[in-house]
Amino acid sequence: MIFPLRVGRIQNIPTHKALELGKGVDGLYVDGVPELVTGELSKWAEFAGVEAIRIPAYWIHESGSQLVMGEKARDDEKVIYFCHGGAYVSLSSHPSSPTSETPRSIIAHTQSLCRSFAVEYRLTALGENPFPAQLLDALAGYSYLVNTVGFRPENIILVGDSAGANLALALTRYLISNSQAVKDLPSPPGGMVLLSPWCDLTGSHAVPGSSYYENISTDLISHVEIELASHIFAGPHGLEFLKNEYISPAYKDSGSRVGLFKDFPPAFISAGGVEILLDSIMTLRDRMVADMGADKVEALVTEDAFHAFMLATSFEPQRTQLLKAIANWVERL
Template sequence: MAKSYALRHQPIKAVYLTGQVLATCLVRLPIWLLISLPVSWRPRPSWTLKQCIIVKLVRLLNSVADQVGSLELRAKPNHEAIVPGEGVNGFWIEPVPDLVVGDLKVWATAQDVHPVRIPGYWIHNSDDLLPPFSPPQPGEKTLLQFHGGGYKSLSAHPTDITANISKGLLQHCAPLIRRALSVEYRLSNAAPFPARNPFPAALLDALAAYVYLVQVAGFAPQDIIVEGDSAGGNLALALTRYLVEHAGEHGVPPPPGRLLLASPWCDIGSGARPLPGSSWRVFWNAGLDYLRPGGGLLHCGRAFGGALGLGALDLNRYVSPASLHPALGKVPFKGFPPTFISAGGCEALLDEIRVLRDRMTVDLGESMVAYREEPDAPHDFMVLKWEPATTDTYKAIARWLGL
């Protein structure tokens, strides 16, 4: 990690970023446009010119972030405060320390992580007149959403780009789903930045949000759809596993009615050390995805792992259920709810997502695991509103829900 974030200090950071902006506007962008105009020169013939530029730009931003750290011009909303705004329905979710049992309690103690209150945001369709904190309506399902960002960035706030998924699901799955609870779970970090919130901080927050839906908002577990994209998909898997393993203990509620995973990161341990020939290497080298092996990816894993380390994550069924480490043994999925898994056909996480699909199918059966792979789509394509893959996937999810 010695070379990562080497340019994070001012004024070097500002000088470097200014140079990158000028180089992109004056040199890179014209070249990108020129080489992307012929369809035959594009990474995939199905990609539009706009999609070609988006992937190239996000790849560049990720590489630049590996040198300077955060590229945010202003602080993102986080777990420390509710950020108001027009149409923003934020509230505090109280911690549930009495429901922390088993391995989760052991990990929290080892990492010196404690339950805290966190913000949650109700997201509605703009044309839905249902008041934000109304009790569940007859036949209503609700979405519990966990955003992506490598456990290190992005936000649950309705203005964040990750809200595209919940808004898209609300649009395509109405009137069955009328609102989504987006959870501002704690984000991790590590040296050379101040260390904070390692695993299982986010899982403690996810548990509190689920308990809020059941015990405060009044939703029956079978009416809750737990959804997560990328790292949020990892968190959705971990929460569901905890509920499956501990339902009924000290008041832990039953697992949700359904599980929805969009490009889930499901092998944090060995997935953070990709090998030649893996989907991580192949799709980055071919210019087909924007997730770069190593660098920031390694830092996300180390920040999340904290004192436990990446090696321990390799052997952790909660955060690396698709790990290929021989010492992990069989990862059980008995008791998991019906699950929909969405993946991009040229995304870095494709190998581990397919492993997850296969392992879940062995335990649950094909009828319980719906899998959709969009052939030419990159990682987390629904956040990018990558068409037609995004709309086609929303329609497939609606059919999976019986609409």
């Protein structure tokens, strides 16, 4: 889901600027990890004027759970690391946000999951927090799960919708690409659940006859929203930078981009049959299958479903069918 107006106007949305606690809300601050930032990421951050900072983060526990916030992980315990959507310009990781229904619902349908963790990554705005601020924040949260709470990386399942799925892909790419270059950099996660992933910010799939145009009357997001958010996210890097594999792994260029997903963990991909991003999501699926093998990529296209329909709690039975498919996939990991 892209903007708050699509799910109803939200007042006083929590942001990275403050930890918002309250009844039934478990949260804490997570320190930035500049020591884990290297190579291109370090250069991009310096150019954009962003640094690793301390950010709020929140836990969601299974209903009725007796878990204490941040309780040490059991050896075999799986956990969701959730990245919320909102085109990098809106919404929140706070348990009161509509986006939190996604990890909460997955936990409710999956026996082996009892908690979810999410950082309140920085939202971008004109002149503020362009790429890679959000990746720096996601890296800090992942390090906290592994090095502080003690989760084994193979037991972490990255879950993201829309821009959150984009961030999950970028974080995994960084962990894989720099495994030998950074001391104490955690290993990549055990799996990824990508819900309506926003995987091409360049607009390369916007061609006549594509889902980008054919589904404009059936989806909940618009071209204007996507294009504006893309421009803001690029910031000082410029629009050509959006072709970067960290940002647009489904960029439809003339090259084959073979090996783009080498060593990636198993992935579950969900898409709506009438969303405008459908074609780019299918490009992502095909590239992942080509690099990882069909046995490591499961894709479910739900007919008559719109972008990030998981957020629409009344969209049944499609929503429950998707949740059951995700639960079945998680249990088979």
